[in-house]
Amino acid sequence: MKALVTTGSSGPGLALTDVAPPQPASNQALVTLTATSLNRGEVGHLADEEPGTVLGWDVVGTVAQTASDGSGPGAGTRVVGLVGERGWAEQVAVPTHALAAIPDGVTDAAAAVLPIAGLTAWRALEMGGLLLGSRVLVTGAAGGVGRLAIQLASLAGADVTAVIGRPERRTGLVQLGASDVVVGIEAATGRYDLILESVGGSSLCTASEILAPEGVLVTYGRSSGEDGAIDPYWFGDHSGARIEGLLVFTEVDRHRLGTTQLERMLALIAAGRLDPQVTRTGSWHDPMPLVQALLDRQVDGKAVLTVD
Ligand SMILES: NC(=O)c1ccc[n+]([C@@H]2O[C@H](COP(=O)([O-])OP(=O)(O)OC[C@H]3O[C@@H](n4cnc5c(N)ncnc54)[C@H](OP(=O)(O)O)[C@@H]3O)[C@@H](O)[C@H]2O)c1
Numbered sequence: 404m405k406a407l408v409t410t411g412s413s414g415p416g417l418a419l420t421d422v423a424p425p426q427p428a429s430n431q432a433l434v435t436l437t438a439t440s441l442n443r444g445e446v447g448h449l450a451d452e453e454p455g456t457v458l459g460w461d462v463v464g465t466v467a468q469t470a471s472d473g474s475g476p477g478a479g480t481r482v483v484g485l486v487g488e489r490g491w492a493e494q495v496a497v498p499t500h501a502l503a504a505i506p507d508g509v510t511d512a513a514a515a516v517l518p519i520a521g522l523t524a525w526r527a528l529e530m531g532g533l534l535l536g537s538r539v540l541v542t543g544a545a546g547g548v549g550r551l552a553i554q555l556a557s558l559a560g561a562d563v564t565a566v567i568g569r570p571e572r573r574t575g576l577v578q579l580g581a582s583d584v585v586v587g588i589e590a591a592t593g594r595y596d597l598i599l600e601s602v603g604g605s606s607l608c609t610a611s612e613i614l615a616p617e618g619v620l621v622t623y624g625r626s627s628g629e630d631g632a633i634d635p636y637w638f639g640d641h642s643g644a645r646i647e648g649l650l651v652f653t654e655v656d657r658h659r660l661g662t663t664q665l666e667r668m669l670a671l672i673a674a675g676r677l678d679p680q681v682t683r684t685g686s687w688h689d690p691m692p693l694v695q696a697l698l699d700r701q702v703d704g705k706a707v708l709t710v711d
Contacts, residue, residue, distance in 0.1 A: 461490060535560035
């Protein structure tokens with residue numbers, strides 16, 4: 404079968420090559436891939452990967468073979484799911500606890516944004532508890548996770564401040580549900596009950612300073628590549644507040660995320676209440692233009708590759 408494999412250290416590169424098909428475990432369905440979305444965490448380190456590595460986390464396709472333990476959707480069902488590796492391949496073995504049937508009316512491209520970006524946004528917001536009337540701040544707000552987080556937080560009744568890196572990234576964020584859009588976290592005013600932080604470095608430090616008493620700061624990314632130190636006496640000054648790390652794969656492994664949350668977001672998309680923000684699509688025969696656009700911060704939302 405064909406798969407997109409990394410081409411090695413001469414720079415970020417991917418090539419379609421023949422690889423061995425997967426051998427599904429008893430709790431895994433075999434899915435024939437039709438679409439996948441690109442994530443910064445995948446494309447950011449392409450050149451560092453061993454040549455021939457098959458990456459890929461977001462899987463959309465059709466069940467070719469039901470899981471042998473009988474769990475999950477049946478053969479022929481259109482599905483979306485999450486895997487930790489080897490998602491960019493014609494056939495993917497997907498654990499059924501992170502696999503959901505796609506309802507009519509939701510396109511493959513729309514569903515493809517949900518496993519990594521959607522589940523991360525969902526869980527980060529959930530870690531903040533009841534959001535009704537709370538002040539939520541989202542950094543990296545114009546990116547894939549950020550645009551879904553703005554919408555889900557707004558649907559949950561929060562007052563959302565979106566932080567962007569450049570003024571031109573403002574477009575569309577108020578329409579998604581942000582009540583305020585600021586350029587750089589230093590421009591945010593007041594205290595926040597929940598902060599979703601994915602830029603790292605000085606953004607993480609500032610986020611810790613503007614957290615409300617009893618607030619929650621969820622750190623899940625470092626798009627800037629910078630380290631961010633938190634003052635060891637921070638907890639003394641922020642009694643009751645928490646800083647929590649989030650890794651979506653750990654949450655799925657612990658069964659705190661998976662099929663149920665995918666199904667709920669699919670239903671929101673089907674009802675027209677959640678916009679997947681797919682703004683770039685391309686063929687997996689020519690993935691590098693989309694990869695480069697994402698690395699260059701030129702994707703206003705999500706980039707999706709279709710398997711043709
Ligand atoms: N822990 C987890 O499980 C998990 C899951 C999903 C994602 N993540 C991480 O969360 C972050 C956001 O993911 P995403 O898919 O939303 O990424 P994305 O679509 O590439 O968006 C990244 C956003 O970060 C902002 N940014 C600020 N400084 C940046 C810099 N120096 N370089 C690049 N971007 C910068 C950009 O803002 P402007 O364009 O406005 O400047 C952009 O909107 C990434 O770091 C990703 O690796 C972690």
